[in-house]
Amino acid sequence: MDWPAEPIPDEDRLYYRVHRTYVRLDEIEPAAFANRPKGSKSMSVDGEKYTSPEETRARARKPIENAVVQFVAGQVRAVPGQKVEHSPDLLSGNRSHSDVIGEKTPEVRVHLSRIHTLVIPLGQDIHEAKQSNL
Amino acid sequence: MFPQAVLPSPLKEIDEVVESSRRILELKHDWDGEGASPIAESTWRRAVEFLRGTAYTLWTKHNLRMERPSLVPVADGSIDLHWKLSNRELLVNIPTANDEWASYYGDNRLGGNTVRGKLDTGAPNRWLFVWLTE
Numbered sequence: 001m002d003w004p005a006e007p008i009p010d011e012d013r014l015y016y017r018v019h020r021t022y023v024r025l026d027e028i029e030p031a032a033f034a035n036r037p038k039g040s041k042s043m044s045v046d047g048e049k050y051t052s053p054e055e056t057r058a059r060a061r062k063p064i065e066n067a068v069v070q071f072v073a074g075q076v077r078a079v080p081g082q083k084v085e086h087s088p089d090l091l092s093g094n095r096s097h098s099d100v101i102g103e104k105t106p107e108v109r110v111h112l113s114r115i116h117t118l119v120i121p122l123g124q125d126i127h128e129a130k131q132s133n134l
Numbered sequence: 135m136f137p138q139a140v141l142p143s144p145l146k147e148i149d150e151v152v153e154s155s156r157r158i159l160e161l162k163h164d165w166d167g168e169g170a171s172p173i174a175e176s177t178w179r180r181a182v183e184f185l186r187g188t189a190y191t192l193w194t195k196h197n198l199r200m201e202r203p204s205l206v207p208v209a210d211g212s213i214d215l216h217w218k219l220s221n222r223e224l225l226v227n228i229p230t231a232n233d234e235w236a237s238y239y240g241d242n243r244l245g246g247n248t249v250r251g252k253l254d255t256g257a258p259n260r261w262l263f264v265w266l267t268e
Contacts, residue, residue: 019166024204030225031206031214037169038210061167106214106225107239107250 003088003095006049010074014045014084014098015056015119017066023122028069030109042099045071047086051096053119059094068120071112076100079111144199148189152182155205158213171211174230181205181213181228184236184255188263196260198267217266218243224266228255240266 008014022032035043046056053068060066073084082102089097102108158173165172182205189200204216208227215226224240235252240262253259 017168019168019170021161021166021207027218029204029206029214029216031208031216034209036209038171065167105239106227106237109214110223110225110239110241 001090003090005086005088008047008049008073008084008086008098010072010077012073013048014071014073014076014100015048015051015053015096016043016045016069016071016116017056017060018069018122020065020067020122023067026118026121028067028113028116028118030106030113033109033112034104041103042101043104045084045098045100046094046096047073047098049096051094055096057120059092064123067118067122069116070119071116075115076112079108079115081105082108142193144193145186145189147202148185148200151202151205152185155182158205158207161207165207166209168209170207170209171230173207173211173213176232177211177213177228177230180232180255181215184226184228185215188259191258191260192263192267196264198264200263201266219266222266222268224249224262226253238262 018028018032022029033043035041053070057063057066057068076082076084082100084098084100086098088095159175159178161172163172164170192198192200201217201219206214206216208214211230213228217224221242222240223243224238226236226238228236236255237252239250241248249262249265
């Protein structure tokens with residue numbers, strides 16, 4: 001299997017899982033947008049070329065506890081200190097895996113909380129999610 | 135400080151936020167399914183002492199009411215205090231290391247009138263919360 005890293009155009013969408021802890025009355029807290037695991041320099045997202053929001057949610061350990069939001073790559077790149085790079089994950093078989101690289105300061109997290117769109121709300125059944133995103 | 139039974143209502147509201155936030159101390163390792171760290175009691179205590187102390191000072195010295203923040207766990211074990219008002223947004227992050235200053239960012243929700251930097255949670259920091267209520 002050979003999955004070279006590819007350029008991600010500015011107009012491409014990126015999908016990101018958000019745990020229920022961060023969802024307050026359908027708004028996403030800036031705390032959701034963090035580099036993880038602890039010590040990591042990037043936030044994992046999935047690029048639209050090789051995945052869907054439903055697949056992004058299905059990759060969670062407990063999908064039902066997660067919502068999915070989307071970003072536009074160029075808007076993320078406009079946030080201070082952030083780069084977007086494709087980084088396919090051979091180990092987990094996730095060709096869409098990409099990174100938002102850069103320190104997630106309070107300023108960055110507030111900006112990320114303003115540029116996302118909720119695509120799968122919390123608690124939505126996976127089949128409903130598929131229908132509403134068709 | 136006021137005895138609990140006679141707290142003025144603005145301080146009572148902050149006290150309610152504090153009390154309901156206690157549950158974040160029950161989060162176990164990997165609570166988000168992505169490897170999140172638990173919240174240490176020392177980090178929580180620092181966050182709530184900062185919140186209570188600042189609300190008390192604002193009310194008793196300036197007759198200003200502090201709006202309710204969200205108190206949200208972050209995956210690295212730190213805590214976010216987040217105020218989202220009609221014309222102001224402020225995010226203060228209380229780090230896990232007790233000797234490290236908190237970092238903050240705020241603006242008028244349009245990217246103007248910005249404040250950013252680090253603060254000593256043991257200091258009054260009145261100016262920042264006067265800014266928040268402007």
